[in-house]
Amino acid sequence: MDQDKLFARIDDKRDDLVDLTRDLVKIPTTNPPGHNYQDCARFLGERLAQRNFEIEYVRAHGAIGDSDRYPRENVIARHQGAAAGPTLHFNSHLDVVEPGAGWTFDPFAAEVSNGRIYGRGTCDMKGGLAASVIAVEALLEEFPGLPGSIEISGTADEETGGYGGVAYLSERGYFSPGRVDHVIIPEPLNKNRVCLGHRGVWWAEIATHGRIAHGSMPFLGDCAVRHMGAVLEAFESRLFPMLREKRTAMPVVPDGAKESTLNINSLHGGLAEGFDGLPSPLVPDSCRMIIDRRFLIEEDIAEVKEEVISILDHLSRTRQNFRYDLRELFEVLPSMTERTQPVAREVAAAISSVISEPLEFVVSPGTYDQKHIDRIGQLRDCIAYGPGILDLAHQPDEYVVIDDMVDSAKVMALAAYRLLHGAQ
Ligand SMILES: [Zn+2]
Numbered sequence: 001m002d003q004d005k006l007f008a009r010i011d012d013k014r015d016d017l018v019d020l021t022r023d024l025v026k027i028p029t030t031n032p033p034g035h036n037y038q039d040c041a042r043f044l045g046e047r048l049a050q051r052n053f054e055i056e057y058v059r060a061h062g063a064i065g066d067s068d069r070y071p072r073e074n075v076i077a078r079h080q081g082a083a084a085g086p087t088l089h090f091n092s093h094l095d096v097v098e099p100g101a102g103w104t105f106d107p108f109a110a111e112v113s114n115g116r117i118y119g120r121g122t123c124d125m126k127g128g129l130a131a132s133v134i135a136v137e138a139l140l141e142e143f144p145g146l147p148g149s150i151e152i153s154g155t156a157d158e159e160t161g162g163y164g165g166v167a168y169l170s171e172r173g174y175f176s177p178g179r180v181d182h183v184i185i186p187e188p189l190n191k192n193r194v195c196l197g198h199r200g201v202w203w204a205e206i207a208t209h210g211r212i213a214h215g216s217m218p219f220l221g222d223c224a225v226r227h228m229g230a231v232l233e234a235f236e237s238r239l240f241p242m243l244r245e246k247r248t249a250m251p252v253v254p255d256g257a258k259e260s261t262l263n264i265n266s267l268h269g270g271l272a273e274g275f276d277g278l279p280s281p282l283v284p285d286s287c288r289m290i291i292d293r294r295f296l297i298e299e300d301i302a303e304v305k306e307e308v309i310s311i312l313d314h315l316s317r318t319r320q321n322f323r324y325d326l327r328e329l330f331e332v333l334p335s336m337t338e339r340t341q342p343v344a345r346e347v348a349a350a351i352s353s354v355i356s357e358p359l360e361f362v363v364s365p366g367t368y369d370q371k372h373i374d375r376i377g378q379l380r381d382c383i384a385y386g387p388g389i390l391d392l393a394h395q396p397d398e399y400v401v402i403d404d405m406v407d408s409a410k411v412m413a414l415a416a417y418r419l420l421h422g423a424q
Contacts, residue, residue: 001143001417003353009138010409017134017405018117020047022110024126025119031095031159034070040094041075044133044154051137053077053152058172060156063164072156072164076174078149079140081420085148086181088343088419090136090412091369092129093158093165096121102396116399124393127400128186128386128408129154135412148420151180158369161330166369167376175377182343182381182419184412187368188388188400191408192357194348195384197336198364198371199252200295202304203265203329205288206231206312208322212271213283221283222321225269228287230319234311235262242307248296250336250363253390257365260299265290290329294365297334332367335374342419343381350414354407385411 027040045055060072097120099107105118112118117127136150153174155165166175173179189195208228213221243260252258269287271280295304308326315322337344339361351359364384373382387408392398 003414006138006142006413006417007410009142010134010406010413013134013138014402014406017130017409018112018402020133021117021122021127021130021400021405022112024130025110025117025121026108028108029095029121030098031157032065034065034072034095034156034164037073037094037156038071041073041154044094044129044152045075045077047133048077048152051079051140053079058169060164060168063157063168065157065160066164072168074153074155074165074169076151076153076169078151079136081148081150082145083147085420086422087149087151087179088416089151089153089175089180089183090132091153091155091166091183091185091373092125092132093156093162093369094154095157095159096124096126097159097394100396104397112402115402117402118397118399120398122400123188123388123398125187125386125388127388127405128188131387131405131409132184132186132412135409135416138409139413139416143417146417146420150416150420155369162369162372167372170372170376175373175379177379180379183373183379183383184343184347184415185369185382185384186386186408186412187364187384188386188393189362189364189384189390191387191404191411192351192355193253193360193362193385194339194344194351195362195364196251196339196344197374198334198367199248199250199257200297200299200301200304200334201330201332201367202293202295202301203290203331204293204305204308205290205327205329206308207325207327208287209324210283210285210287210321212285215281215283218283221285224284224287227315227319227322227324228267228269228289230315230322231289231312231324232264234315238311239307246296246299248298250297250334251361252363252365254365257294260296261294263292265292295334297336301331301333332371333375335367335370336363337380337383341381343415344383346415346418347383347385347411349418350411354410354414
């Protein structure tokens with residue numbers, strides 16, 4: 001195989017890669033609520049249809065957020081090779097987060113400046129999607145007799161949990177081992193990193209209860225906010241120190257995320273009913289707190305929950321009138337592909353031959369769609385690999401470096417060639 005010819009072909013497509021990224025970014029697929037998924041999915045589908053891909057559009061009817069106004073549209077493009085062989089799937093999410101404040105560029109103009117493309121979704125992850133499309137197009141032009149099949153999907157809702165996207169498709173067999181062998185998700189983890197998986201998540205709401213009384217005579221009531229204060233105090237003195245002791249062998253980046261973490265996501269105390277934001281001369285009878293606990297592959301989710309519940313139960317026994325409710329909101333188990341798996345190994349080998357920075361295996365601090373491919377699809381040969389710089393995702397003035405996209409397209413094309421030839 002003439003690697004240099006393949007790479008030269010990708011270099012020749014540099015302008016095409018820039019234009020494709022810009023065109024994708026100019027379709028504002030902001031989620032929530034999930035704007036313009038159909039336009040974006042059709043745009044990608046029509047391009048690949050011209051390159052002999054079979055195109056399927058799958059709307060996630062009945063998924064959270066799906067409506068005629070905001071349909072959860074997904075596109076799956078499949079290219080059947082000249083001979084039998086494995087199937088390699090590139091999965092990218094089409095949605096982007098709200099631009100938010102602080103931009104000096106128009107977030108949806110996709111301006112090119114200093115070798116970068118600026119805009120919401122350039123880094124996370126339309127630049128990665130475009131790189132995978134160019135990689136595959138170059139590969140198919142260079143090797144018309146390539147065995148195996150290549151799939152490229154553009155899916156909905158990753159930013160809100162992926163239920164109208166990869167989860168929906170996984171439930172319908174699109175990521176089952178009988179159909180797909182290897183998956184690469186071009187999320188922005190830096191072009192020299194193979195991302196093997198992610199930590200686990202547990203979200204829960206804790207409520208404490210009290211009794212209303214006149215604010216001038218608080219001793220006649222029971223303050224729910226003070227009860228929650230006792231919870232926070234116990235978290236500070238017992239839970240946080242315990243979490244800091246837990247270190248994972250997973251190669252999580254950044255380093256701080258190698259520990260177990262807990263974010264106090266929100267806290268609201270006041271009247272259980274009729275809160276209007278104005279100060280009132282009342283003792284609050286309700287306080288609610290949402291916690292976001294990220295845990296490690298070495299931890300059991302039952303223990304993660306028990307750590308919190310035991311603190312609350314201890315308060316119930318020791319603190320007068322302490323009553324609480326705990327409502328679980330969301331959970332995802334940690335996921336990690338072995339670095340000896342074919343897709344991890346081949347992408348790593350391709351990084352070593354294309355990228356000058358040293359190869360790294362990493363694990364993401366937060367989750368992404370790999371969780372659904374792993375748990376629902378039961379497909380283990382899945383990693384994330386893409387050109388964007390991790391820290392820029394969701395930031396104002398998000399950008400992607402054009403050279404990084406070109407480099408990562410070469411990595412993807414080289415790894416794809418090897419995987420389709422049955423590298424095991
Ligand atoms: Zn993403």
